[in-house]
Amino acid sequence: xxxxxxxxxxxxxxxxxxxxxxxxxxxxxxxxxxxxxxxxxxxxxxxxxxxxxxxxxxxxxxxxxxxxxxxxxxxxxxxxxxxxxxxxxxxxxxxxxxxxxxxxxxxxxxxxxxxxxxxxxxxxxxxxxxxxxxxxxxxxxxxxxxxxxxxxxxxxxxxxxxxxxxxxxxxxxxxxxxxxxxxxxxxxxxxxxxxxxxxxxxxxxxxxxxxxxxxxxxxxxxxxxxxxxxxxxxxxxxxxxxxxxxxxxxxxxxxxxxxxxxxx
Ligand SMILES: NC(=O)c1ccc[n+]([C@@H]2O[C@H](COP(=O)([O-])OP(=O)(O)OC[C@H]3O[C@@H](n4cnc5c(N)ncnc54)[C@H](O)[C@@H]3O)[C@@H](O)[C@H]2O)c1
Numbered sequence: 001x002x003x004x005x006x007x008x009x010x011x012x013x014x015x016x017x018x019x020x021x022x023x024x025x026x027x028x029x030x031x032x033x034x035x036x037x038x039x040x041x042x043x044x045x046x047x048x049x050x051x052x053x054x055x056x057x058x059x060x061x062x063x064x065x066x067x068x069x070x071x072x073x074x075x076x077x078x079x080x081x082x083x084x085x086x087x088x089x090x091x092x093x094x095x096x097x098x099x100x101x102x103x104x105x106x107x108x109x110x111x112x113x114x115x116x117x118x119x120x121x122x123x124x125x126x127x128x129x130x131x132x133x134x135x136x137x138x139x140x141x142x143x144x145x146x147x148x149x150x151x152x153x154x155x156x157x158x159x160x161x162x163x164x165x166x167x168x169x170x171x172x173x174x175x176x177x178x179x180x181x182x183x184x185x186x187x188x189x190x191x192x193x194x195x196x197x198x199x200x201x202x203x204x205x206x207x208x209x210x211x212x213x214x215x216x217x218x219x220x221x222x223x224x225x226x227x228x229x230x231x232x233x234x235x236x237x238x239x240x241x242x243x244x245x246x247x248x249x250x251x252x253x254x255x256x257x258x259x260x261x262x263x264x
Contacts, residue, residue, distance in 0.1 A: 012039025149192025
C-alpha cells in the first residue's frame with residue numbers, strides 16, 4: 001500500500017478504524033471518513049502517533065453530497081485515490097442517536113417488520129446500501145479520471161445470507177452488498193478497478209456491544225467451528241489483502257471472515 005491513498009468510511013470505530021491503522025502501517029495515506037467527528041479524529045491521531053499520514057473528513061454516507069465532497073476533498077488534499085473501503089454501517093436506524101428503547105436486541109418487538117416504520121427501513125438502506133453504491137461510484141469516477149486502476153472493498157455480513165428476525169432491513173442491505181459488489185466488478189473490471197467485499201461474522205465492535213452485554217454474541221460464536229468472537233483486526237487483515245496487489249486477479253467476490261459460520 002506504499003504511496004497509495006485510501007478512503008475508509010466508518011474509520012472512526014471498529015473494523016473501519018482497524019483497517020485505517022493497518023493500511024497506514026503499510027504506508028498508505030488515509031482519508032478517515034465518519035459521521036462521528038470524535039471517533040474519526042481519534043483514529044487520525046492514532047495513525048499520526050505511529051508516524052503515518054491521515055486526514056479526517058466529516059462524512060454522512062447517507063447523504064450523496066457528503067460523499068461527493070469526501071472523494072473530491074481527498075483527491076485535492078492527498079493527491080489521488082487508489083482504494084475505497086466502505087465500512088460505515090448501521091445496525092438499526094437510530095444507531096447514531098443511541099436510543100436504547102429502539103434497540104431491537106433489547107426490545108425485539110420494535111424491530112419486527114409488522115412494527116417497523118418505512119422511515120427506519122429506508123434509513124438502513126440509505127446508509128448500508130445506497131451510500132455504498134455512491135461511495136463506489138464516486139471513487140471509481142475519480143480513479144478513472146486519474147487514469148489508473150484501483151480497489152474497492154465493501155462490508156457485507158453473515159446477516160446477508162440468512163434472515164435474522166427483527167433486523168430485516170439490515171439483512172436485506174447486506175445481501176444487497178453481495179450483488180452490488182458483483183455488479184460493480186462486472187462494470188469496472190475494464191477500468192482495472194477490482195471490487196470485492198468481506199462478510200464478517202461476530203466481531204467485537206461498538207455495533208455488537210449490546211449483543212455482548214446480553215451474552216448473545218458469545219452464544220452465537222460458541223456454536224461456530226472456531227468457537228469465538230473475532231477482533232476487528234482479523235477482518236482488517238483480509239481487507240488489506242483484497243486491496244493489495246496480492247489480490248490482483250480477485251474481483252466480484254465476497255469473502256466470509258466469520259469463524260466458519262454456516263459450515264456445520
Ligand atoms: N461487528 C460485527 O459483528 C459485524 C458483522 C458483520 C458486518 N458488520 C459490518 O461491518 C461494518 C463495520 O461495523 P463495525 O462493527 O466496525 O461497527 P462500528 O459501529 O464500530 O463502526 C461503524 C462506524 O460507522 C460510522 N457510521 C455510521 N453511520 C454512518 C454514516 N451515515 N456516515 C458515516 N459514518 C457512519 C459510525 O460512526 C462508526 O464509526 C458495518 O458495515 C457493519 O454493518 C459488522
